[in-house]
Amino acid sequence: MSQQAVATSNPEIYHPSKILNHPDFRVLKDGEVPSPTANIAAFYNPAHEIHLVEKPKQSPGPGQVLVHIRATGICGSDVHFWKHGRIGDSMIVSDECGAGHESAGEVVEVGAGVTQWKAGDRVAIEAGVPCSLPSCEPCRTGRYNACPDVVFFSTPPYHGLLTRWHLHPAAWLHRLPDSVSFEEGALCEPFAVALAGIERSGLRLGDPLLICGAGPIGLVSLLAARAAGAEPIVITDLFQSRLDFAKTLVPGVRTLAVERGWGPKEVAEKVKAAAGGVSIKHAIECTGFEASVHAAIYSVKFGGQVFIIGAGKSEQNFPFMHLSANEIDVKFQYRYADQYPKAIRLITGGLVDLKPLVTHRFKLEEAVQAFHVAADPKQGAIKVQIKDE
Ligand SMILES: NC(=O)c1ccc[n+]([C@@H]2O[C@H](COP(=O)([O-])OP(=O)(O)OC[C@H]3O[C@@H](n4cnc5c(N)ncnc54)[C@H](O)[C@@H]3O)[C@@H](O)[C@H]2O)c1
Ligand SMILES: OC[C@H](O)C(O)[C@@H](O)CO
Numbered sequence: 578m579s580q581q582a583v584a585t586s587n588p589e590i591y592h593p594s595k596i597l598n599h600p601d602f603r604v605l606k607d608g609e610v611p612s613p614t615a616n617i618a619a620f621y622n623p624a625h626e627i628h629l630v631e632k633p634k635q636s637p638g639p640g641q642v643l644v645h646i647r648a649t650g651i652c653g654s655d656v657h658f659w660k661h662g663r664i665g666d667s668m669i670v671s672d673e674c675g676a677g678h679e680s681a682g683e684v685v686e687v688g689a690g691v692t693q694w695k696a697g698d699r700v701a702i703e704a705g706v707p708c709s710l711p712s713c714e715p716c717r718t719g720r721y722n723a724c725p726d727v728v729f730f731s732t733p734p735y736h737g738l739l740t741r742w743h744l745h746p747a748a749w750l751h752r753l754p755d756s757v758s759f760e761e762g763a764l765c766e767p768f769a770v771a772l773a774g775i776e777r778s779g780l781r782l783g784d785p786l787l788i789c790g791a792g793p794i795g796l797v798s799l800l801a802a803r804a805a806g807a808e809p810i811v812i813t814d815l816f817q818s819r820l821d822f823a824k825t826l827v828p829g830v831r832t833l834a835v836e837r838g839w840g841p842k843e844v845a846e847k848v849k850a851a852a853g854g855v856s857i858k859h860a861i862e863c864t865g866f867e868a869s870v871h872a873a874i875y876s877v878k879f880g881g882q883v884f885i886i887g888a889g890k891s892e893q894n895f896p897f898m899h900l901s902a903n904e905i906d907v908k909f910q911y912r913y914a915d916q917y918p919k920a921i922r923l924i925t926g927g928l929v930d931l932k933p934l935v936t937h938r939f940k941l942e943e944a945v946q947a948f949h950v951a952a953d954p955k956q957g958a959i960k961v962q963i964k965d966e
Pocket of ligand 1 (some may be wrong): 646652654793794795815833869886887913
């Protein structure tokens with residue numbers, strides 16, 4: 578008997594209106610103490626409010642798993658959606674929307690046909706679920722980050738993982754060994770971005786590398802690049818405190834505090850000096866700001882490569898003739914495909930230690946407070962996580 582292919586992302590099942598129109602969906606009142614088993618979640622809306630909501634706890638359907646989310650990191654994009662209501666021209670906050678896509682948790686219940694998971698299994702949750710249909714060219718060819726029907730939990734309109742009970746397709750969970758904590762499992766998401774970048778950049782053992790930006794993405798890229806054998810590595814940022822953090826994370830990394838008035842050629846000279854006079858072959862750009870992209874371009878040598886992970890303004894200028902006359906390749910990364918298993922192997926094998934990245938921890942009931950800390954640079958957070966023990 579032939580079996581009809583079913584999309585794992587099935588927007589019918591995960592459609593946000595299923596939650597928003599549900600009679601049990603409501604915004605909690607200020608100061609209200611929710612029941613410890615209520616399915617609370619952090620939602621933002623087009624009025625730039627962030628609040629706790631209570632939403633229904635659903636039962637898993639065929640092929641689905643109910644996960645108790647135990648740790649979720651706040652990403653810059655969560656804060657951006659809350660504060661600015663959009664990223665680019667296609668991701669727009671037009672209704673209440675649940676935050677969070679960096680999560681790990683514990684399986685509590687499985688739906689019909691799910692044989693690979695059982696209650697108690699510990700999992701990292703892949704946040705972007707593509708359709709996986711053979712008729713989808715990106716899914717079929719392994720570049721599923723380009724699937725047009727992806728359900729990316731926490732990117733409007735799909736609600737996020739920063740909740741207590743989350744329904745997920747069984748095929749898009751990744752087993753965490755006992756030695757890997759939920760915090761590390763949640764960090765697999767940003768780490769996956771860096772791993773995709775390292776893989777596609779073609780960085781090799783001993784390659785001199787510049788990383789622009791020492792935020793969470795620059796720092797996971799730093800850990801990944803160190804494990805991949807880049808040397809020397811120079812990392813830049815505008816804030817000395819972030820560079821100091823980078824030095825404790827990866828002893829031996831060279832740092833450069835960039836001043837806002839410096840032009841890209843000036844930054845490039847200082848990068849070369851910081852690298853001990855070695856010419857930089859690869860730059861991994863993790864800010865998305867034009868000034869930093871230009872600095873990366875001027876920092877690499879003839880035939881070098883600038884790999885851009887940072888996201889920024891829709892339109893940016895490029896130093897066209899410098900790129901041309903120096904055969905500099907510029908590449909970009911959009912999320913990731915098939916990086917979670919590699920992330921878990923690298924953690925388990927002791928090649929990277931993501932644990933120090935979590936600087937602030939909050940309970941699920943304190944999620945709104947956690948967002949305010951994540952959004953305030955003065956708090957000095959690297960990664961804020963929300964835990965539900
Ligand atoms: N491509 C993807 O799939 C993907 C995935 C996740 C995040 N991102 C993007 O990666 C970027 C980094 O994310 P993050 O969470 O680390 O952000 P972040 O804002 O925490 O960190 C960026 C860092 O860059 C520094 N910076 C700004 N201008 C600089 C300059 N001119 N020179 C050097 N440093 C400078 C800032 O001080 C900050 O510390 C963001 O643009 C984010 O949107 C892209
Ligand atoms: O790591 C994944 C990224 O944070 C997402 O693409 C987000 O920026 C928007 O969906």
